[in-house]
Amino acid sequence: MVLTDEQRKLPLGKWRVLTTFSVSQASGQYRPTSHPYKITISDETVISNSDLIVLSLPRYEDIIDGTLKTNFLIDVMGKIVSLEPVQTVQVEGQDRKKVQFRLLDANGKDLACCLWGKYAEKMEACVEREQPLICLIRFAKISFAKISFYRGEVKITNAFDASIVYLDPTMEKALQFKEKLLEDELPLAII
Secondary structure (H helix, E strand, O other): OOOOHHHHOOOOOOOEEEEOOEEEEOOOOOEOOOOOEEEEOOOOOEEEEOOOOOOOOOOHHHHHOOOOOOOEOEEEEEEEEOOOOOEEEEEOOEEEEEEEEEEEOOOOOEEEEEEEOHHHHHHHOOOOOOOOOEEEEEEEEEEOOHHHOEOOEOEEEEOOOOOEEEEOOOOHHHHHHHHHHHHHOOOOOOO
16 A cells, blocks of 8 residues: 555654554654554555644653653643843854743743754743743753753753754644633732
8 A cells, every 4th residue: 555645644743543564572762652562554554644742741840850761752832931141152063043942831941942043032022022932842861961961950852853942832732721821810809
């Protein structure tokens, strides 16, 4: 069976339904999931569209304390706080844009983040925005390398070009998160 053009296009971040495929053991340093197996697509595989979006959002505490393995890519969502201006820096003799910021979860925990390249450019328009902005980073990398420490902390960064950054996402989990933030941001009354 020959795959159609639509079946050949498997865009990152889009969910599909697969039938007739093989499963084998997963390996490699950076993987999009902690699952021990991988799927291999063959000529008999049928790929169809799906509206399903599944997020696996670890607790910030598990990221910060090093509980999560750094060789698995994760999803991270939070309210952007302390967004710094986008900088152009030299990396291996080439100019690259980077932006550093912190994400705040619904429990008040914050997490350092740094996005590079096209991801930093996407954040440029947000630097002067006054209203709270929710950011979802899919397939993010936890960095512990010496160059990746941000004020002595673990930092979330994009995993090469595999990451997907959503600003003010509209999926159900993101809307629930926004609701929780609004509930918590009610003004205090002085009695």
